[in-house]
Amino acid sequence: MCGIVGILGTRPVAAQIVDALKRLEYRGYDSAGVATLESGRLTRRRAEGKLRNLEVLLSEAPLRGAIGIGHTRWATHGRPNETNAHPHATERLAVVHNGIIENFRELREELTAKGRVFATETDSEVVAHLVTDLMDEGKAPIDAVAAALPRLKGAFALAFLFAGDDDLLIGARRGAPLAVGHGDGEMFLGSDALALAPFTDEITYLEDGDWVVLRHNGASFRNEAGQIVARQKQKTAASALLIDKGNYRHFMAKEIHEQAEVVGRTLAHYVDPAALSVQLPFVFPFDPVKLDRITILACGTAYVAGLTAKYWFESFCRIPVEIDVASEFRYREAPMRAGGLTIVVSQSGETADTLASLRYARQNRQCIVGVVNVPTSTMARESDILAPTLAGPEIGVASTKAFTCQLAVLACIAVGLGRAMGTLDRERERSLVGELMALPGLIVEATKREHEIEHLARTLSHARDVLYLGRGTSFPLALEGALKLKELSYIHAEGYAAGELKHGPIALIDEDMPVVVIAPPDAVFEKTVSNLQEVSARGGRIILIGDAGAAEAASVHVEAAVAMPPMAPTFTPIVYAVPVQLLAYHVAVVLGKDADQPRNLAKSVTVE
Template sequence: MCGIIGIVSDAPVADRLVESLKRLEYRGYDSAGIATLEGGRMDRRRAEGKLRNLEALLLGQPLKGRIGIGHTRWATHGRPSVANAHPHATTQVAVVHNGIIENFRELREELGGTGCNFESETDTEVVAHLVSRELREGRTPADAVAATLPKLKGAFALAFLFDGDEDLMIGARRGSPLAVGYGDGEMFLGSDAIALAPFTDRIAYLDDGDWAVLHHDRADIRNAANRPVRREIQKTAATSLMIEKGNHRHFMAKEIHEQPTVVAQTLGHYLDMANETVHLPGDVTIDFARLERISIAACGTAYYAGLIAKYWFERYARLPVEIDVASEFRYREAPLGDNGLTIVISQSGETADTLASLRYARDEDQSVLAVVNVATSTIARESDAVMPTLAGPEIGVASTKAFTCQLATLCAIAVAAGRARGTVSAEEERALVGALTEVPRLMNEALGLSDEIETLARTFAKTRDVLYLGRGTSYPLALEGALKLKEISYIHAEGYAAGELKHGPIALIDENMPVVVIAPHDAVFDKTMSNMQEVAARGGRIVLITDASGAKQAALPTEATLVMPDMHPAITPLVYALPIQLLAYHTAVHMGTDVDQPRNLAKSVTVE
C-alpha cells in the first residue's frame, strides 16, 4: 500500500524522508521517490524496486533541500516504473498520492485539451496539472488546492510542494488516512504514526475531508466545508514495530475505516484502470480456459469470502465451484479430477486446516492459487500462484479489512477467468472494472451510516438472539454478519438464505427477535421482500439494509432502514459488508466486551 511522508524543516530532509519510508515498507510497494526544494527550486529522485535503489541514487545525486515529500508506491494506474513513481510534478508543483482518482480519465481529457503534457500513466499526475492550472490563473497555492479538491472523485491522501516556496506544504485527505506531526520548529505529514515516530510524538489525525497548510512552525487545518478547524494533538508512543489506533477507540474501528484505502490499493494491484481491464500479476499463470472446476477451501470469514466468490465464478466464468470449510475438505477425501484449480484463502497464510487442504490438493495434482494477506507465509510459499490481498496489518481478531480485500481480489480473479473463457465480453469487463473502481468511494459513503448504526446498536445490546437473512451474494454476507456479532458481542446470531426462512427459522420469530435483512434492489429483491412480509406478520423487528429504490419499494414497517448508495449488483458484498461490521462493532462497544481481543479467539489459527 502507498505510504506518504512530508517534512518542513530548517535542515536537509532527504535522509529522514528515506528513513520514514522504510517504516512504511510493511504496506508493500514497488517503487519509491522523494522531492525537495533547494534554493526555491524543485528537484526529485525516483527509483523502481526497493528503497535501497533510491538510496543508491541519492548517494550519487544527493538532494539537500530543507522541505520535501516522499512516497512508496504500489502500482495502480500504470506499471511499476520510474516514470510512474511518485512524486509527480509540473514546473510549479509536486504531489504524492495514496488512493484512486476515479474520474482521472475525464480530467486527463479535459487537461489534454488545454495543452498539458503527461509523462506517466498514473491518475496522480492529473492532480499536479489541475493545481498548476489554478496557479497559472493567479491563485495562491492554498487557493489552487482548495479549487482542485472538489474536482476529484474517489479516495485519496495528498501532499504538495510548491516551486519557489521553501516554507509551505499542503496535505489533504478524503478516505485515505493522513496525519500531521508537530516538531520543534518543523512540521510533518505522514500516512500514519509509524512514519512520523522518529521525528515527533505529537500527532493530529486529519478528519475525512480535511486539508492542512503547513509551515515550519504551524499547521492551519480546514475541513471539507473550507472552515478553519482544530484537531486534537495526541501524544503517541509509536515505534517501527507498533501499529497505532489513531483517533479510533479500537483497532477494529480503525480497520473498518481503513477499508476504502486498502481496498483501493488491492484493486489497483489487479485492475488496469486506464484501460478498464483486469490485469493479474505476471507470475499468475493459471490457464482458466482449460479449467473444468474450482475447489475453494478456507476457514471462518475467509470461508464466507469464498462463498461469495462461488457466485462470481459461476456467474461470470461459468465454472462449477465446490467450496468447503478447510477442516472438512481435507478429511472427506473429495475426488478433485483433472484440470482443476484449488483456491485457498487465508488472512495470515498460516491457517493449519487451510494449509492441510492445500497439501491435499497438491497431492491430487491440482493447481493451487493462494489468496493471502502475507505474501511470505507458508501457504503462499507452497502455492503455484499467489494473489496478495494488500490489507496491511490487521490487529483486531474479528476480520474486517482482510475480508473485503479478499473479496476485491476474488472478484478480479473471477472477471479475469470469465475473459479467458470467453464468458465475459470486453464490454462486460469494462462495466465490472468500472464498478469495482467505485468501491472505495461507495465504502466512504457507507461509513457515513456509523452514527445511525450506533443508535441502533443500543437496542441490539439488549437482545439475546439475532437472525440475518439474504439471497444471492447477500446470503454469505448474512452468515458473515451473524459471525461478526457472535465473535465480539457474544450474542447468539444465525445467518440464513432468506428462502430457507419457512423451512425452520421462522419458528424463532417473535416481537423480541431482530431480523437483519440484507437486500440491495437486485434481481432477487422481490423474493426477499416476501420473506420480510413473513417476518412482519409475526411481529419480528426488521432491520433492512438496502438502497433508496429498495427502501421505497419495501413499504413495510421496520425498526430501522439503512439506506446504502446505488451500485452495480456485482459489488454489493464489498460495500454492504461495512454496515454489518459497524453493527457488530457498536453493539459490542455498548455491551462492554473486549472488541479487539474477544474471548477464546486468536487472530491466526495455526493448530487444528
C-alpha cells in the first residue's frame, strides 16, 4: 500500500525522505511527493510515476527544510496523477495518508458547505481540510487533530506537518501500520521500520488507534481516547539488512533464488533434524486431542498457501479444515464453535481483510495462530501464537519466498499437530520430517532449470490465454501459477483442478491454448495423465512440469517439459513453486513488464 515517511531533523530532509521512500517501493505506488517547511511556509514537490521523477523535480527545485513528510501513493480514490499525489495541503498544514476514509463524502459535503475548496479527487484531502477547519475555529494543531480523528471512519495512517511550527509532527494510525523512530535530537515516522533503518535502530510501533506528537526532544503517545500512554521502545534489526538486487535484474529474481536458504532457515526454527521430529516453538493452549476443526483465513497467494495446507492438515490430523478468502469470511457471519483453531496467513501481517477476520475469530473464542513474515506486525501481535516465516524482507510485490516459507511453516504445524493428536505415529513423523529436511536441496535443483524455463517463456509470451491444471496439492499451485502469470505479465490465465477440465474449461482447448500441467509423481498422477490425454486429443499445447519420466509416462506429445528433481510427493508444492514462479517472471521480462512492481498492485493491502 502507500508509504509514509516523516522526519523532524536538524538539516535539510528532502533527500533523506526520498531515500526512505525508496525502501518502501515494494509496497507499490503510482505517484510520490514531499512537503517541508521553508522559513515556516509549507512547500511541496509532487510527481506522477516513479520516485526518480520526484528526484528530478527536487534537483531542479530543491527543498531545504529541516522538517518534512513524504509519501508514495497507490490510488484508491482519484486518478494517479500529480494533482492527486500526496502530500495534500491547505494554507495551514500538509498531510500524507495511507488507507481509505470511508465517510469522506459526508465530510467533504459538510466542509464544502462551510466554504472549503477542494483541489483533488481523493478521500485524503478531506483530512487536511477537516483539521484546518478546526484550527480556524481556534484550536491548536494538537487539539485539532484530537478532535478530527474520532470523526474519521475507515483504516488509515496519517502524518501531519504544520505551517509555522518546525518542532511538530503528528502521526496517527487506525488499521494501517505506523512506526516512530528515535534519534539524537531528531525524530522519524515511517510505515515500517525498514523505511527508518538508515536513521535509527530504536523504534516504537503505534498500537491500533494510537496517535503520536513528535518534537525534537521526543515523542508523546496518545491512545484512541486521547489519553497519554507509554509505548515500548525496541531495537530493530532492520538497519542490518542490505536491501539491494545483488547481481539480479529484479528483486523478484533474487528472492526466487533465495528460497533454498530461507526455507532452510524457516525449517530450522521448527524441526529437530537430529531427532527427525517437529519441535514447534510454541505450545497450544488447548488439548490437541479434543480439537475438532481448523479454520484457515488468508488473501491472495497466502490463501493459496492455506489451501495447500488444508490437504496436509486433513491428512495428518484427520479433522475437517475450512479454508476461506478473508474478504468473504469477514462478512459471512460464519458459525465458529468455541475452542477451535484459526490460522491466519499473511506476509505483511497488516492485510486488512485477514486482520478483520482474525478479530472475528477472536470474538468467537478461537485460538489464533498467526503465520506471518513480519513479527512486529499487527497480526503477529494480536495472535495468540506467532508462527513466524523467516523469509526476510520481500521487496517484489509478487510473493515468492514468503509463499514457500508459509508452506514450510504450515507443513511443520500440520505434522506437529498430527503428532500431538496421535493421528501421526512416530515413524510417519520421522519420514515426513526427512522429506521436509530435503526441501532446500531440492529447491536448489529446481532453480537450475531456469535456463530452459527462460527459453520456454519466450514462446509463452505470445499467448493470450493460459490454463494451469493440477490435482491434489498441485491444484492450489495451479491457481498460484495462473495468479503469478496474470499479475506479472498481464496475460489472462486460469487455474483449475484437473478433474474439472471436462466440466467446462475443456471448451477452451485448441491449438493456440497453452496448458501448463503440474504433475508430480503422486497418488493422483495417473488421473492427471488422463487429463493430459484429453488436452492432447484436442490439439492443446501442453507444458508439463513433472519429474524426468513424467512426459514419457504420459504417452502424449508435449510442447515442453520442465524436469523436476525426484522427490517424495507430500511436499512437492514447495519445490514445484520454483518453476511456476520462474515461468511467470521470465514471461514478464520478455514482455518488458516491471516484474517487481506490477501495475495496479500493492505489496501490503491495508484497506478493503
